[in-house]
Amino acid sequence: MSTTQSERLRGLLEPLVAARDLDLEEIEVTPAGKRRVLRIVVDADDGVSLDACAELSRAASEKLDESDAMGGNPYVLEVTSPGADRPLTELRHYRRATGRLIKAGLADGGELVARITAVDDEGLDLEVPGVKGRKPTARRLAFDDIAKARVEIEFNRKAAGKSAGAADDESQEEA
Incomplete structure (x- = not known):
């Protein structure tokens, strides 16, 4: 029974990731000159801290050194969280994007x-946002009707639960 390198790596790393209450989103091995880059992408409901990535990186490095999952060739290990432009493909991705x-x-x-x-x-x-002063409208969208989806980056997004008036009041109080 033959398994791919990706399957072996997933089997080796998934318990380490789960033990830290993280989700293993992706494992990617890409050539980079004479080396390879092993990128491990993890996520969690509350996001992933830099400390969590560093801790997982140390544990993964030890586990990889004990195994032959990467073979004898040198590699660079990267542990990261998904970028803001990551596609939404799993139910948990949509829940986290609520x-x-x-x-x-x-x-x-x-x-x-x-x-x-x-x-x-x-x-x-x-x-659905209103256009030209119209009020937003509610819409239901089944997963079967979605071909692909991504979070849109909002640079001027209002804080959750605050109206524009409340935000203005707070900024005037600080002045």
């Missing part, structure tokens, strides 16, 4: 930009 603005490519070829308000096993409840 409250965020997403851009979804639809199975019928259309495209939708909306904020996730709730997630369940079948799909998403969304708030």
Whole structure:
């Protein structure tokens, strides 16, 4: 029974990741000159701290040194969290993006930009922003209707639970 390097690495590293209450999102081995780069991407509901990445990196390095999963060739180990532009592909990704603005490519070829308000096993409840002063509208989107989706980066996003007036009041109090 033959297994791929990726499967061997996943079997070796997944217990280390799970022991730290993290999700193993991706394992990638890419050539980089005479070396290879082993990139381990992990995530958690509350995000991943730099300290958690460093701790996992040390534990993974020890485990990899004890095994032959990377063979005899030199490699560079990177432990990271997913970037903001990571595709949303799993139910947990959508749950973690609740409250965020997403851009979804639809199975019928259309495209939708909306904020996730709730997630369940079948799909998403969304708030579609109003255009030209119109009020936002609610929409239900089944996972089967989504071809691909990503979180949209918002540079001027209001803090959750604050209205524009409340934010203005706070800034005036600080002045």
